[in-house]
Amino acid sequence: MTQALPSGLLDRLSDIVGPKGLITAPEDLSPYTRERRGRFEGTTPAVVRPTDTHQVAAVVRTCADAGVPMIPQGGNTGLVSGSLPDGEVIISLGRMNKVRAVDAENFAITADAGCILADIQTAATEHDRLFPLSLGAEGSCQIGGNLATNAGGTAVLRYGNMRELTLGLEVVLPDGQIWDGLRGLRKDNTGYDLKQLFIGAEGTLGIITGAVLKLFPLPKTHETGLAALTGLDEALTLFADLRRGSADALTAFELIPETLLGLAETHIDPNVRPLATRATYYALVELSAPEGQTDGQLAELLGAALERGLITDATVAQSETQRQQLWRVREASSEAQHPAGASIKNDVAVPVSRVPDLIRRVDAELSAACPGIRPTPFGHVGDGNIHYNLLQPIGADPAAFMARWDELTGIVNRIVADLGGSFSAEHGIGLIKRETLRHYRSPVEIALMRSVKQALDPRNLMNPGKVLPLSE
Ligand SMILES: Cc1cc2nc3c(=O)[nH]c(=O)nc-3n(C[C@H](O)[C@H](O)[C@H](O)COP(=O)(O)OP(=O)(O)OC[C@H]3O[C@@H](n4cnc5c(N)ncnc54)[C@H](O)[C@@H]3O)c2cc1C
Incomplete structure (x- = not known):
């Protein structure tokens, strides 16, 4: 519910970010208060849109001094309602969208937290480097949101998730102090690894304002295929064979069930199916490497898998267009759930x-x-x-x-x-999985998490009500 703000607060915020940086008209608030899937809608008295780290710090200090809770927001594409407000002032990072520097020799890029993920990928490519995080929302999610949710995507298998892709962070703490940890170091054993506290914290410990991220050599060849699997156990054998046989050039191994491919054919694109052979499951696989290194390996490995009975059929893309068509199978299968x-x-x-x-x-x-x-x-x-x-x-x-x-x-x-697993692999806890955390994490783990929150945000002003289960 929307709380009345202390008098004069909006004026003070406007003084910091300028009139263009403050949104209060109800008709302009809905892109920030509505969750992407449209299932939930929150409320906020104001959206503040700072343009640099010092503005973020001043906004946070002003809200903290007034005892007003805040919620950081990126592209609002998260899937667990972590950026959904419940009366807090929204601090939107969208205007902090610059790549600050690319250090090609250090294989690193430094960017504002509000940079769109796709823009970071493009900046890396322009320097013949790869930033490997790739996911369906990459045209609208922001790197700060990716960090705050420890996003994964399609290339984690080879490059890791955001925890592994981050060298340094800049964070505004809940009291408005700036922590400048923008170090581009691969080795730095100087006490606790503070950046890891903020990665995956879903905005509950502070606002990420900038990051130094790892880059990699830009792969020049991709070999992409779709295989009809004999069964799920065979999928695991195929996965191991592809990793071993390609000297670990495997960058994607995505499972697609026939249930979804059939729906994609019905609802999304009648020509989406690349194989005539039907199977209960298919695997979309990709090898990536610098020029020439995988030459024809995928077709050979899939040929061997056919002989061993791991798959019943397969196709390998012969051009970039065909590669995109195979990836389209993955995307269309995801999209097909909606009309079903x-x-x-x-x-x-x-x-x-x-x-x-x-x-x-x-x-x-x-x-x-x-x-x-x-x-x-x-x-x-x-x-x-x-x-x-x-x-x-x-x-x-x-x-x-x-x-x-x-x-x-x-x-x-x-x-x-x-089976020793996790109930939230990529999307985080946010609001909708908060109580589930209580069931599946031990009291010791939850108490440790509460201690961290208490130490950094003792007044519970930063994205309150998210991640941690409510006290009993
Ligand atoms: C089509 C689609 C496909 C997706 N695919 C994947 C996938 O393959 N893998 C995957 O991991 N995720 C996936 N996601 C979810 C993914 O986590 C988010 O899309 C993305 O990482 C969130 O970024 P955002 O900028 O939209 O953050 P938001 O949704 O705005 O915020 C998410 C959380 O981060 C916090 N936050 C945002 N910015 C900051 C900041 N600067 N500092 C501190 N906290 C902040 C918010 O408070 C909130 O708790 C997908 C989402 C969609 C819609």
């Missing part, structure tokens, strides 16, 4: 070796609990990360199905925990 009816979202991780057990056990229990349910496990199998989304039975009442969210997600999470 109500869908319960899950984003879980287990050790890679337990993925087949996970899928078999979850599918069996869900079918018993909800006959006709269409589980669509897909995504980053190479990281043990499955987007285990559940589509409503055909003809079922969407609202009645969605009302079973906790029950059906509970089945998935229980099996995930049993």
